[in-house]
Amino acid sequence: KVHKDTLLSAAALGNALCKQKKYQEAELWYRLVLAGREETLGDSHKSTLSARDDLEEVLCYQKKWEEVAESCRRSLALRRKLGPECYDTLRIAGCLAIALHSNGKDEGTELLHEIILKAQACYSTYMEQGNHKEAILAKEQEMYTKGYLLPLAAP
Numbered sequence: 001k002v003h004k005d006t007l008l009s010a011a012a013l014g015n016a017l018c019k020q021k022k023y024q025e026a027e028l029w030y031r032l033v034l035a036g037r038e039e040t041l042g043d044s045h046k047s048t049l050s051a052r053d054d055l056e057e058v059l060c061y062q063k064k065w066e067e068v069a070e071s072c073r074r075s076l077a078l079r080r081k082l083g084p085e086c087y088d089t090l091r092i093a094g095c096l097a098i099a100l101h102s103n104g105k106d107e108g109t110e111l112l113h114e115i116i117l118k119a120q121a122c123y124s125t126y127m128e129q130g131n132h133k134e135a136i137l138a139k140e141q142e143m144y145t146k147g148y149l150l151p152l153a154a155p
Contacts, residue, residue, distance in 0.1 A: 026058045053075070079092065087141060096108075112145050115142075122138035
């Protein structure tokens, strides 16, 4: 098994490479970190899910839409097993929708509309619970998704 400090260093290197826009190199390090965290911590651990987020981000930068979609589907399944819809699941669903849309699949646009509805429901639920932080994040995801959809609706 890979030592946690080694994985932290590898993740930091991946982040540094990503910031330098060296996406292919960052992807290799992120894949190493993800594999190590899955092996040592399991696929549903917070740190493993964070590593998956990093990988999905760098895949998006490279426009590897099929891989983004596959990873996002896996991430959504894992996060939904852990709890109800929240900012993270809405964000990942948004990433999946963009990947699908970028691949010319109509289900991407349909998913964007679903995200807006879920974000609105999450916002209301979190406001009723007094969880303003999650409510704000849900509202931001709703607005981001609407902003992405707006140009798609233009002639």
